[in-house]
Amino acid sequence: EHLSPATQRKHSKQKFVADLSQCLFDFVIQLLPTAEEMAVKEDVRKLLERLIRTIEPDSRLLSFGSTANGFSLRNSDMDLCCLIDSDERLAATDLVTMLGDLLERETKFHVKPLPHARIPIVKLSLDPSPGLPLGIACDIGFENRLALENTRLLMCYAMIDPTRVRTMVLFLKVWSKRRKINSPYQGTLSSYGYVLMVIYFLVHVKNPAVLPNLQQMPPLRPISKEDTHLGGYNTWFFDDIELLRQRWQSSNIESVAELLIDFFRYYSRDFLYNTGVASIRAGLLKKESKGWQNDLSGSRYNDTRERNRLCIEDPFETDFNVARCVTKDGLYTIRGEFMRASRILAARPDRAIVALAQLCE
Ligand code: ATP
Ligand code: MG
Structure with missing residues (x-):
């Protein structure tokens, strides 16, 4: 067969993208927590709840956090929130002080209260055991109802398109940890x-969108403030995911690999870092409109400037910049990593698995 060079390039790209998608699934699956780990964590939660109830x-x-929103990796820490009705x-x-004392007395956890x-919060850790070969790390906070809600929002987004959303998110978490750009x-x-x-x-960013905007969808019935x-x-936010699945279908059919390649390209060259604010709720906003500009001069603003890069x-919590740290x-390092990832994926090595290994080196 005589294929033109352009056609050959197109075929090799299609093959690379298909292979990469498969590699991403396989890679992510082996990093998921085991059923045993999840069970141990749930036991720990119940035990801690019982102890806290002796005080409250x-x-x-x-x-x-990740244990509750479906974005959990093996041995990820456990975020717990205590609500008092x-x-x-x-x-x-x-x-925090009382609970710290109690846990110190009654359990094998290493306890660090930060009142x-x-x-x-109370920080806890448990040494490795057969069920938990890497031990466990856990933070207990109080009355953090907003964190429970944003966890539920992320979980709903994951449920709309589990394969693509979860694979992308889990891969980026591993990648950012391996590349050491995941420490606020x-x-x-x-x-x-x-x-x-x-x-x-x-x-x-994606057009057509892969996910709907759950915070802007019309509610099914009137809601009070x-x-x-x-x-x-x-x-x-719209949280009836069953209904949403019946009524809403994305017309975007790109594979995980295509989305990931595009993600790295977008954040290495297109996102407006100097002036833009990424808002899930409202799309691209201006730093100026939120009072988050980083071009203010004068020492009085030094702190603000450093916080809104x-x-x-x-x-x-719309007045809160999640990336303020x-x-x-x-x-500079994060953008450098996005560019590096883009470069590796654009080079399309013969085997997708090689690209993946290089990415996470
Ligand atoms: P990991 O598996 O790496 O622990 P995670 O999905 O649990 O990841 P974290 O960054 O540990 O993510 O955050 C856990 C939860 O804490 C989030 O779901 C969110 O509710 C809250 N949270 C964390 N960081 C922030 C932040 N900078 N601003 C607001 N809330 C945050
Ligand atoms: Mg966490």
């Missing part, structure tokens, strides 16, 4: 930040 009888301990509850500071942190304490971005970047890309607001923030609006150097 009307409390519930709920899990949020009573009007006369202890202050978080006192609760005076901006958000008071060192000036880069949290997992939560990367997940929001993926959802933003699938809702607002009391039902939808938490601490002054509107937390409403990369702007990602929290879906509910990202420094100038951190952003």
Whole structure:
């Protein structure tokens, strides 16, 4: 057969993309937590809940973050939130101290209460055991109802298109950890930040969109302000996923690999880092319109400037920049990594698995 060079290139690209999608599924599947790990974690949650109830009888301990939203990797830490359904509850500071003492006495956890942190929490860790070869790390916070809601929002987005959304998110989490750009304490971005970047890309950048905007869909029935607001923030979103699956179908049929390649390209060259704010709720916003500009001069603003290099609006806490920890150097490194990934994928090595290994090196 005599195929023109252009046709040959097209075929080799199609083959690469198909192989890469398969490799991504296979890669991500082996990183999922085992059923045993999930069961142990649930046992730990129940045990901790029982102990907390000896201090606050009307409390519930709920899990949020990756353990609850379907974006969990093997050995990921456990985020727990204690809700107290009573009007006369202890202050978080006192609760943290008391709970710290109790857990120290009654359990094998290593306990570190942080009663005076901006958000008071108790940090726990457990040494490795047969069921949990890498041990367990867990944070218990209090009354963080917004975190429970944003966890539910991310879970709903994952449920709309489980294969593509989950594969992309899980891959980016592993990739960002392996490339060491997943540490807010060192000036880069949290997992939560990367997940929001993926959802933003699938809702607002891709055309046709892969995901609908759950916060802007018309509600099925009238809703009152009391039902939808938490601490002054509107937390409403369309959460009837069964119904949504019947009524809404994306016309975007790109494969995971195509989406990932495009994701890296978009965040390495197209996203407007200097002026733009990525908002899942409202699309691309301007830093100016949120008072998040980073070009203010004068020492008084130094702090603000450093805080708004990369702007990602929290879906509910809209005055909160999820990426505020990202420094100038951190952003430079992150963008460098997006470019590196783009370059590797554009080079299309013979075997997709080689590209994947190189990406996560
Ligand atoms: P990992 O598996 O790496 O722990 P994760 O999905 O649990 O990832 P985290 O970054 O640990 O993500 O965040 C857990 C939860 O904490 C999020 O779902 C969110 O509710 C809350 N959270 C984390 N970081 C922020 C942040 N910068 N701003 C607001 N909420 C955050
Ligand atoms: Mg977590």
